[in-house]
Amino acid sequence: MSSWPILSLVTFLPLVGALFCLVVNGPKEAVDRNCRSVALVTSIVTFLISLLLWVRFDVTRPGFQFEEKLDWVPALGIGYHMGIDGISLFFVLLSTLLTPICILSSWEAVHVRVKEYMVAFLVLETFMVGMFCALDLALFYVFFEGVLIPMFLIIGVWGGARRVYAAFKFFLYTLLGSVLMLLAIITIYWQLGTTDLPTAMEQLNLPFIWQCWLWLAFFASFAVKVPMWPVHTWLPDAHVEAPTAGSVILAGVLLKMGGYGFLRLSIPLLPEATQYFAPLIFGLSVVAVIYTSLVALVQEDMKKLIAYSSVAHMGVVTIGAFILNIQGVQGSLFLMLSHGIVSAALFLCVGVVYDRMHTHEIAVFGGLVHRMPRYAFTFLLFTLASIGLPGLSGFVGEFLVLLGAFKANTWVATLATTGLILGAAYALWLYRQIIFGELTKDSLKAILDMNRREVAVFLPLVLLTVWMGIYPNSFLDPMAASVDKLVGDYQAAIKLARTAALP
Amino acid sequence: MVVGLESWTLARPELFLAAVTALLLIYGVVRGETSTAFVSVSTSLALLVTAVLLFTPYREGTAFASLFIVDRLTTTMKALVLVGAAISILMSRAYFEQVKAWRFEYPLLVALATLGMMLMISANDLMALYVGLELQSLALYVVAAFQRDSVRSTEAGVKYFVLGSVASGMLLFGASLIYGFCGGTAFVEISRALLDGKGAEFGTIIGLVFVVAGLAFKVSAVPFHMWTPDVYEGAPTPVTALFAVAPKIAAMSLLVSVLMGPFKPMFVQWQQIIVVAAVLSMALGAFAALRQPNIKRLMAYSSIGNVGYILLGLASGSEKGIQSVVFYLAIYLVMTLGVFATILMMKRRNIMVESISDLAGLARSHPMMAFALLLFMFSLAGIPPLAGFWGKLYIFIAAVEAELYVPAVLGVLASVVASYYYMRIVKVMYFDEPAEALDQPVFGVNRVVAFAAAVIVAVFSLAPQPLSLVAAAAAKGLFP
Numbered sequence: 001m002s003s004w005p006i007l008s009l010v011t012f013l014p015l016v017g018a019l020f021c022l023v024v025n026g027p028k029e030a031v032d033r034n035c036r037s038v039a040l041v042t043s044i045v046t047f048l049i050s051l052l053l054w055v056r057f058d059v060t061r062p063g064f065q066f067e068e069k070l071d072w073v074p075a076l077g078i079g080y081h082m083g084i085d086g087i088s089l090f091f092v093l094l095s096t097l098l099t100p101i102c103i104l105s106s107w108e109a110v111h112v113r114v115k116e117y118m119v120a121f122l123v124l125e126t127f128m129v130g131m132f133c134a135l136d137l138a139l140f141y142v143f144f145e146g147v148l149i150p151m152f153l154i155i156g157v158w159g160g161a162r163r164v165y166a167a168f169k170f171f172l173y174t175l176l177g178s179v180l181m182l183l184a185i186i187t188i189y190w191q192l193g194t195t196d197l198p199t200a201m202e203q204l205n206l207p208f209i210w211q212c213w214l215w216l217a218f219f220a221s222f223a224v225k226v227p228m229w230p231v232h233t234w235l236p237d238a239h240v241e242a243p244t245a246g247s248v249i250l251a252g253v254l255l256k257m258g259g260y261g262f263l264r265l266s267i268p269l270l271p272e273a274t275q276y277f278a279p280l281i282f283g284l285s286v287v288a289v290i291y292t293s294l295v296a297l298v299q300e301d302m303k304k305l306i307a308y309s310s311v312a313h314m315g316v317v318t319i320g321a322f323i324l325n326i327q328g329v330q331g332s333l334f335l336m337l338s339h340g341i342v343s344a345a346l347f348l349c350v351g352v353v354y355d356r357m358h359t360h361e362i363a364v365f366g367g368l369v370h371r372m373p374r375y376a377f378t379f380l381l382f383t384l385a386s387i388g389l390p391g392l393s394g395f396v397g398e399f400l401v402l403l404g405a406f407k408a409n410t411w412v413a414t415l416a417t418t419g420l421i422l423g424a425a426y427a428l429w430l431y432r433q434i435i436f437g438e439l440t441k442d443s444l445k446a447i448l449d450m451n452r453r454e455v456a457v458f459l460p461l462v463l464l465t466v467w468m469g470i471y472p473n474s475f476l477d478p479m480a481a482s483v484d485k486l487v488g489d490y491q492a493a494i495k496l497a498r499t500a501a502l503p
Numbered sequence: 504m505v506v507g508l509e510s511w512t513l514a515r516p517e518l519f520l521a522a523v524t525a526l527l528l529i530y531g532v533v534r535g536e537t538s539t540a541f542v543s544v545s546t547s548l549a550l551l552v553t554a555v556l557l558f559t560p561y562r563e564g565t566a567f568a569s570l571f572i573v574d575r576l577t578t579t580m581k582a583l584v585l586v587g588a589a590i591s592i593l594m595s596r597a598y599f600e601q602v603k604a605w606r607f608e609y610p611l612l613v614a615l616a617t618l619g620m621m622l623m624i625s626a627n628d629l630m631a632l633y634v635g636l637e638l639q640s641l642a643l644y645v646v647a648a649f650q651r652d653s654v655r656s657t658e659a660g661v662k663y664f665v666l667g668s669v670a671s672g673m674l675l676f677g678a679s680l681i682y683g684f685c686g687g688t689a690f691v692e693i694s695r696a697l698l699d700g701k702g703a704e705f706g707t708i709i710g711l712v713f714v715v716a717g718l719a720f721k722v723s724a725v726p727f728h729m730w731t732p733d734v735y736e737g738a739p740t741p742v743t744a745l746f747a748v749a750p751k752i753a754a755m756s757l758l759v760s761v762l763m764g765p766f767k768p769m770f771v772q773w774q775q776i777i778v779v780a781a782v783l784s785m786a787l788g789a790f791a792a793l794r795q796p797n798i799k800r801l802m803a804y805s806s807i808g809n810v811g812y813i814l815l816g817l818a819s820g821s822e823k824g825i826q827s828v829v830f831y832l833a834i835y836l837v838m839t840l841g842v843f844a845t846i847l848m849m850k851r852r853n854i855m856v857e858s859i860s861d862l863a864g865l866a867r868s869h870p871m872m873a874f875a876l877l878l879f880m881f882s883l884a885g886i887p888p889l890a891g892f893w894g895k896l897y898i899f900i901a902a903v904e905a906e907l908y909v910p911a912v913l914g915v916l917a918s919v920v921a922s923y924y925y926m927r928i929v930k931v932m933y934f935d936e937p938a939e940a941l942d943q944p945v946f947g948v949n950r951v952v953a954f955a956a957a958v959i960v961a962v963f964s965l966a967p968q969p970l971s972l973v974a975a976a977a978a979k980g981l982f983p
Binding site (some may be wrong): 072 | 866886922962
């Protein structure tokens with residue numbers, strides 16, 4: 001294939017942009033303008049390069065592609081190993097797509113410390129993309145945890161009134177989970193003498209009790225990130241206080257790191273423990289789906305409502321991942337992708353009215369359809385996509401997960417479905433409160449519809465949502481081979497363990 | 504005792520440092536206060552030249568009838584100590600000029616202390632150990648009280664002296680017990696006696712406990728840490744910077760060479776002590792600093808916590824463990840010097856300030872300084888991709904391989920708690936509204952040191968390999 005290190009290029013190009021931003025100097029306006037442009041251009045170029053990955057991706061190969069391998073710390077058996085397969089491909093694209101959108105969306109919304117803001121977003125992009133490409137456990141950890149630094153600053157510096165509380169809660173929750181994962185990674189290293197992930201997938205064969213401990217350590221990290229009930233409480237706080245673009249990245253990409261982690265590490269490395277703990281995941285996920293949907297129903301803050309809906313959707317994602325049949329895993333991946341776009345777009349929708357009214361309380365709004373038809377349409381589209389209307393992206397993922405779940409466990413599927421019904425209830429209620437009704441509030445009478453920049457922000461997301469809903473195969477095909485392999489390897493490992501256990 | 508030429512060549516760096524210090528002392532006394540700048544720069548240079556002498560050419564062996572040993576481990580540790588001491592002398596000028604304590608004795612006392620540290624690092628006999636330790640300690644007691652018209656500095660000096668003497672006493676008592684039961688003070692003799700079964704005797708165990716307690720005081724491991732916050736806060740800031748690096752590295756090196764050398768046969772006995780001290784230090788270092796308003800005191804607790812991690816590496820007792828100790832110490836040196844260089848730049852209306860709230864809004868008034876401190880804080884908290892993460896990673900690898908699972912889990916949990924107070928400094932600098940701005944730092948040593956340390960911390964991830972090779976080579980000496 002290509003001799004160019006495309007993955008490294010995609011990963012570290014934003015960092016180059018960040019360095020450019022750092023050296024920009026001069027009067028404040030000029031610095032702000034230049035940094036915005038540098039950041040936007042860098043992130044768009046990064047996105048275009050990352051599209052090459054999709055174009056050149058060989059859908060028939062289940063293994064890793066675009067691999068790059070260098071020595072990093074040979075003394076410790078740590079290598080710089082990058083590569084993607086069908087599972088990670090779209091997460092990389094999702095990250096590179098959402099970053100320019102975030103930068104464009106905060107074009108006018110952010111006007112203090114613009115330089116630092118842009119640097120933080122570009123650094124964040126490097127860590128996110130790197131995490132999805134890393135094929136070495138230590139490298140994975142470096143990127144996974146590195147995300148905390150820019151995100152902590154984004155919430156804390158540009159956030160709302162309770163931003164300090166939210167930033168600390170986010171930081172400490174995630175760190176607590178991650179450090180336990182670090183010990184698990186070290187244990188794997190100790191067993192194998194290397195942290196190379198493909199090697200670990202082939203060779204790691206731990207006794208059952210060890211698998212359980214390691215699985216729980218990984219679980220501590222990923223469950224917080226997903227987030228699963230009951231460790232989800234950092235998410236509503238972080239979302240409400242984060243600036244719009246911060247929420248977009250948080251919902252769009254950061255939550256996916258948890259789901260991705262389960263699929264990339266927990267399941268292939270620790271199959272027996274995965275099987276053992278799957279009911280735990282189902283239990284927590286079902287609680288998440290139903291409970292957080294109910295909680296979402298009584299929220300008075302738009303961002304909080306969408307945050308709880310994210311927890312509920314991610315509950316469906318974890319069910320799909322741990323059903324471990326092909327429909328379940330594909331659905332779970334597709335749903336993550338769809339949620340990455342739809343929830344990001346919903347937060348952007350909140351951002352549009354927030355920029356005008358400087359609040360996201362639901363009670364402040366009402367009857368916006370009379371003044372903002374374009375906005376009403378966009379919001380409606382994404383609300384329906386979030387509910388799972390056929391023809392839009394959300395439907396495909398949810399349908400596949402539920403199909404997989406019905407095959408494996410009818411109860412889980414039934415309970416998950418009730419959550420989806422509640423999902424329709426709160427999403428439509430939110431839409432009714434904000435958009436429909438009479439325009440009676442004086443403060444809203446002069447509100448303006450979306451301008452061209454905002455339309456440009458939403459356009460790619462609208463197109464993608466429809467595309468994913470109408471022709472999901474463009475996305476499912478590249479995933480298929482890798483998902484087959486994941487499920488196949490898992491079932492083979494379980495079978496092997498079972499025959500070994502027989503006398 | 505006939506001392507051959509070989510002995511003198513092995514001790515070449517120490518002899519050079521002693522000679523230069525003596526000459527500079529004479530020069531200082533003759534010329535008086537006007538010589539301070541010259542003496543100060545020359546001493547730093549002499550320390551750096553001594554560091555170069557360690558490697559040109561590099562030699563190994565024992566000298567002076569086996570009182571003195573030179574190997575990779577001692578050489579590496581000496582190099583770290585020398586660099587730390589030299590830089591902290593250079594960093595001190597602005598501060599001492601400000602408080603009108605800019606005297607030529609300061610650099611010379613630090614040089615003498617450093618000489619003591621080098622001797623104790625190279626000690627191969629309990630007597631040599633004690634002599635080196637006392638040379639170091641006596642010079643440091645004076646240095647702590649160097650700002651003699653300040654009550655806090657004097658108090659710090661006295662406190663350090665009294666508690667330090669108690670610790671030396673304990674060490675001496677332990678050493679005498681060991682001498683009594685093992686029949687010798689040389690490390691080889693002790694080792695031989697312990698292998699012959701003396702290790703099981705009650706007296707040796709008591710002696711070991713006392714020796715470890717004395718050394719634990721010097722590295723400020725819990726429960727012998729009580730002096731640290733007071734001395735760190737009271738001593739003049741450049742002295743605190745010195746205390747946080749050079750003596751700590753030296754004492755840790757001594758602890759390593761004593762426990763992994765003569766007392767290796769008693770691994771099972773001392774491992775328990777070290778594990779408990781490590782866990783307690785990590786926990787105390789994490790919890791005690793949570794509400795600390797003074798940044799020097801905060802750094803004191805932070806250093807106690809860091810010592811806990813280093814002890815965890817030592818407790819594993821393996822080659823990896825010793826590598827991790829060396830590796831961690833090197834990174835700790837860079838981070839700590841960087842933080843103190845930044846603290847030394849904290850001035851308002853030309854007066855040094857040292858409370859965390861003085862940093863409020865620093866990101867707007869001094870973006871570079873705030874960014875450097877941000878890097879140090881995330882690094883101390885062990886967040887990748889900064890240098891501090893690699894130190895912790897190495898330590899935990901060693902701990903897991905030695906099957907110290909519970910201490911390792913407690914250690915990572917403590918690091919989460921500790922990250923709270925590091926993040927609190929970031930919060931004050933970046934999230935809070937600006938207080939009255941600090942003075943613009945003038946160009947000087949402190950800015951250079953802070954900048955260099957920040958760059959190292961930030962880009963360390965590009966190449967952790969060289970340092971891990973150095974650490975591996977250093978540890979090899981103990982595992983022939």
